[in-house]
Amino acid sequence: MSLATSAPLTRAPLTGLIALAAASLLAACQAAKAPDVAAAPVSSVPMGTGGGTRGFGLEVTKRTDGVETTVAASRAAVFTALEAVFAGLPLPLTVRDAAAGTIGNEGYKFRRKLGDMPSRKLFDCGGSSGMPNAETYTIKMSVLTNVADAGTGSTKLTTVVVASAENPNYPGSGVSCSSTGVLEAHIADDLRRRLNATPR
Numbered sequence: 196m197s198l199a200t201s202a203p204l205t206r207a208p209l210t211g212l213i214a215l216a217a218a219s220l221l222a223a224c225q226a227a228k229a230p231d232v233a234a235a236p237v238s239s240v241p242m243g244t245g246g247g248t249r250g251f252g253l254e255v256t257k258r259t260d261g262v263e264t265t266v267a268a269s270r271a272a273v274f275t276a277l278e279a280v281f282a283g284l285p286l287p288l289t290v291r292d293a294a295a296g297t298i299g300n301e302g303y304k305f306r307r308k309l310g311d312m313p314s315r316k317l318f319d320c321g322g323s324s325g326m327p328n329a330e331t332y333t334i335k336m337s338v339l340t341n342v343a344d345a346g347t348g349s350t351k352l353t354t355v356v357v358a359s360a361e362n363p364n365y366p367g368s369g370v371s372c373s374s375t376g377v378l379e380a381h382i383a384d385d386l387r388r389r390l391n392a393t394p395r
Contacts, residue, residue, distance in 0.1 A: 261353040262379035265345050268390050273342045273350040274298065276389045280382055284310050290339060299339035299354075306333050306363070312377065320360040320372040328370055332360035336372075340382060352386065354379040 266273060277298050281288055286309070289301045307314055307330065318336075320328040336358035345351040356379060358372040 261341075261355045262376060262383070263351060263353045264383045265349050265351050266383075266387060266390065267349050269348060270296065270342050270344050270350045272390065273352065273386065276386055277340055277342070277382075279389055280385045283385060284381075286338065296342040297339055298342075299337070301337050301339070302335060303338070304333060304335050306331075309378070312381065317375055317378050318358050318360070318372040319375060320358075320370050328360055328362075329372065331362075332370070333363050334358055334360050334372070338378065338382075352383060354382050 268276075274293055274296060278288070278291070281299065286300050286303060288298060290297055290299050292298070305314070309317060313330070314334050315327045315329045318329045318334060320332060320334075322328045322330075336356060338354065338356050340352060340354040343351045343353070356374040358374065360370050360372050362368045
């Protein structure tokens with residue numbers, strides 16, 4: 196099967212998906228005791244609109260736009276392949292809504308690495324004395340990908356990442372983070388690889 200992008204990865208404002216990611220991160224951060232994300236049930240959450248969010252008690256102001264790309268594959272094939280992409284990160288699914296075309300994790304918490312990717316390569320959370328906060332802080336993030344029919348057998352893929360970070364030695368000391376785009380690009384690249392390996 197041939198697979199191609201109609202254009203290089205670009206950033207496009209997607210208020211609904213950003214609001215959903217932000218609201219999801221807010222819910223995770225406000226929980227008195229965060230549940231085991233890996234054990235959290237998958238929920239069906241449609242795309243919607245809303246306001247901002249607060250991460251670790253701090254308003255998140257560094258919000259990312261969605262990163263878009265188009266692949267030459269059906270919407271159903273792309274959505275199925277994304278399940279494997281998230282499993283390979285590894286990032287457990289807490290959102291899987293095939294009807295809305297939205298898949299991802301609403302509130303994942305980790306330190307230093309996501310799979311084999313250093314957190315400092317994924318996020319800019321500020322820092323001091325040459326040490327980025329993303330290297331030592333606990334990251335809480337929401338990663339949601341939406342797929343939509345782009346016509347002529349192609350599918351548009353849009354990924355939104357929202358994150359905040361906290362110094363583990365000072366609970367409540369939250370900082371907002373900006374995505375570097377590495378995670379979004381990894382999702383798109385891994386999707387292409389998996390679709391190339393999957394016969395239609």
